[in-house]
Amino acid sequence: MSPWSPSEFEGAVVAVTGAAQGIGRSIALAFAAQGANVAVIDVQEAAAQAVVREIEAGGGRAVAVACDVSKRESVRAAVGAVTDSLGGIRVLISNAGITRPAMIRKMTDEQWDQVVGVHLNASFYWLQEVVEPMIEAGGGRIIFTSSSTAQNGSIGQVNYAAAKSGMLGLMRSAAKELGRYNILVNAVAPAALTDMTRTVMTDPKFGADPSKSTLRRFAEPEEIAPAYLFLASSASSYMTGQVLSVDGGSMMVR
Template identity: 45%
Template sequence: MRLQDKVAIITGGANGIGKAACELFLKQGAKVVIADYDQSSGRELENTLKADGKDAMFIQLDVSDGDSVQQMVKGVLEHYGKIDILINNAGTTKDAMLVKMTAEDFDRVIDVNLKGVFNCTQAIVPHMIANGYGKVINTSSVSGVYGNIGQTNYSATKAAVIGMTKTWAKELGRKGINVNAVAPGFTKTAMVEKMPEKVIQHMESIVSLPRLGEVEDIANAYLFLASDESSYITGHVLHVDGGIMM
């Protein structure tokens, strides 16, 4: 068991990559907090996992709301007594070309994808510092490395997440905390699967490994960075993208 008795919070944990990570972490012995705004999916996943004998707890969370984050942290500490791992996986998109992007859509993506990562990490890190141990994994994207048409807001947040990751790695290393990021490429989520087949085929054609990523591919990267196998890795951005843009 690579995460035996570790307590992990996974934001955006009710669906897609986050759900895959919750299931994988539980198989590896962790106690998992499914932190998500989607109460219906979150409760359903919690019930399914508990019925299978897993130690999982759902907490409804709006990462963009500092008070919501503080209440989540309070609930986790009351229930488990510690927090070992934070996966900042929650995110959203509001895509549009630059000249058509609204201020509201720009702000919403900033609030969730960037401020949300800040809110959760700032609230949880003091407890990791007190324990002298912690693993923080932030979700960036290839869009934050290379940019992407129609994603001014999304690309900006994902690039900023890389900057925060490297800064926090420098600040927190001496406190026993590793901070890393994962940059997924085109991944087979519900959102991507709704795209026209022609678009999906184009995505597959521009990566060295001719397929879309599976949610498990990203979850496996989270697991490695959350485990003690990565104890001498910090400030790193792990690309899980099939070799895009090589």
């Protein structure tokens, strides 16, 4: 049996933030294809609704939930909306992200605060809001979308690299604290070409270079999603506090 067969995820409630496009959309579609009930969470409600229609057209079940993940009250409302519509969240994937690239000497406080808010603060808000229900349910999975940038750094993205690095500290600490409750907490560190990353990955001034990957190319979002299926499945039942790099080998190329 496949470790992520429909029988394992059938009816499970999976919440994916930033699911209207890019990696988040691919994750939502992948879980829906395996029988999960998916909450498509995004600040762009119309785009989230389009993903829901795509899932429903394939015979799956999903709901769109509008949420500004950088705001605590919006996250709390979103968790309530998901629970009311689908039931308690079994798998949380904190994936929402933005980029606001600028060189250090030109980066504004607003650019710093926006990126830290959407990546790091949001991950904490979601973590805190789902923990109690997961404990009451006997366990769950929490998966953060970090980045190869957290480990490699990136020219023009001190805000993004700092937020993604902070997310890894959050993940490891949460894994240690929540393991006793059968809540496994991990992260995926992808390097994929999406609408969000296109600018920094294709503009030479930011130093992105597909030759730094042993595969000599950037990943497509669909190549990243299976890592989340693995970390949410029973195949990873003894993994927590780990970073799964899906970066074409860039971490080993210096």
